[in-house]
Amino acid sequence: MLQNENIFNALIYLKNDFIAHFNYKDYSKHTIESYSRILETFCEYSSIFKDEMSLIEINSIFLINFLNYIDKDTKKLSKSTKKHYLTIIKIFFKYINENHKNLINFEKIFKNVKINGYLSGREEKIVSLNNQEIILLENELERGKFKECYNVFRNALLVKLMLFGGLRISEALNVKLCDFTENTQENLYYLNIPHAKGDKAQIAYIPFNKIEDEILFFRNRISNDDYIMKTNNGKLLNRSNAFLIVNRIYKKAKINKQGLHILRHSLAVKLTEADVNLAIIKKILRHSNITTTTIYAKATTKGISEALNRE
Known part of the structure; x- marks a missing residue:
């Protein structure tokens, strides 16, 4: 069951499932390559937490930190590029919700993720107990x-x-x-x-x-x-x-x-x-x-x- 898998393995499985669906729907090669590239980067980021998190622990802070991660890993991304990344990830999780109903509803995690000018310079927030x-x-x-x-x-x-x-x-x-x-x-x-x-x-x-x-x-x-x-x-x-x-x-x-x-x-x-x-x-x-x-x-x-x- 996917909820028992670590976050990296679960996302890799779901990403492959998602891309296979796009191939079946006969989307353009450019679209499939764009989606695949962004989701591979997302999976790569999740590998940092491979032994610490499961799929159902993904939250809005995880997504914000992902955007900060790609900001640091590449040259600073424009606001429109960040929106593009976030849109594709949102479509990905919508697909998961529609096709894997035994998992939690991921829609709510996007409510607190805003693409603002301050985001790229913001330090990652580490959630911990005081x-x-x-x-x-x-x-x-x-x-x-x-x-x-x-x-x-x-x-x-x-x-x-x-x-x-x-x-x-x-x-x-x-x-x-x-x-x-x-x-x-x-x-x-x-x-x-x-x-x-x-x-x-x-x-x-x-x-x-x-x-x-x-x-x-x-x-x-x-x-x-x-x-x-x-x-x-x-x-x-x-x-x-x-x-x-x-x-x-x-x-x-x-x-x-x-x-x-x-x-x-x-x-x-x-x-x-x-x-x-x-x-x-x-x-x-x-x-x-x-x-x-x-x-x-x-x-x-x-x-x-x-x-x-x-x-």
């Missing part, structure tokens, strides 16, 4: 633990792996108990990820005190080689399950945000605002290139104030 929201989220995760319910501890660990360990959703859904190794000297869990981004083995790090309750709970209930993120029927959670679960937790915590990728972003933003060295943030987030890490190094009002008032 400190107060993180406290609310942690409190909500602790609620209900007294019931000793498997799903409560599973959901808490799922969120914490992304929020405090920077795991991508594809990584968090596939953890086993044997993947966790405690380093008592550093007060960290080392988490072995055999198939991280690019299918490479990596090590993630998460503070011991953030997940000690959850790890103890699972050690008393499952075997070392068992997957942790299972449903009541013993099947592995998928992205759609996780998306619904986490959004439900946000709602209970009175956090007016959605999505799985904002948890990893929240860790990155928090580390950046704490003036942690970018090389260390790169290692924690396991970025292959520090250029990706610098996306989070945006100046905040707090950072500007501290810099200008420093004596």
Whole structure:
């Protein structure tokens, strides 16, 4: 099912389906090439979030950031060219809505996307949780633990792996108990990820005190080689399950945000605002290139104030 696929694979499949439809309708070669080129660029942009987002998490900010992305990747685009890109993407999502009715209605995401002069110079907005929201989220995760319910501890660990360990959703859904190794000297869990981004083995790090309750709970209930993120029927959670679960937790915590990728972003933003060295943030987030890490190094009002008032 497409909603269970990562955003890149889903868009590639839908793009090919869309272009095949245009070929069948006997559109001109020029039109097909134009649509294909723009949608290939859109898919290329989505590959950045391949291991962090699913198709149903696309929102207006994602589209605005795509326009900023092509602005930086090429010479500055004219207003009319941006409108052309956006029109084709809108037609693409209209086709998806009409032919894949099991997916969400994407029409609403275009309502907040305006092509204004300021857009090309605007910095990408990274959606993340602020400190107060993180406290609310942690409190909500602790609620209900007294019931000793498997799903409560599973959901808490799922969120914490992304929020405090920077795991991508594809990584968090596939953890086993044997993947966790405690380093008592550093007060960290080392988490072995055999198939991280690019299918490479990596090590993630998460503070011991953030997940000690959850790890103890699972050690008393499952075997070392068992997957942790299972449903009541013993099947592995998928992205759609996780998306619904986490959004439900946000709602209970009175956090007016959605999505799985904002948890990893929240860790990155928090580390950046704490003036942690970018090389260390790169290692924690396991970025292959520090250029990706610098996306989070945006100046905040707090950072500007501290810099200008420093004596």
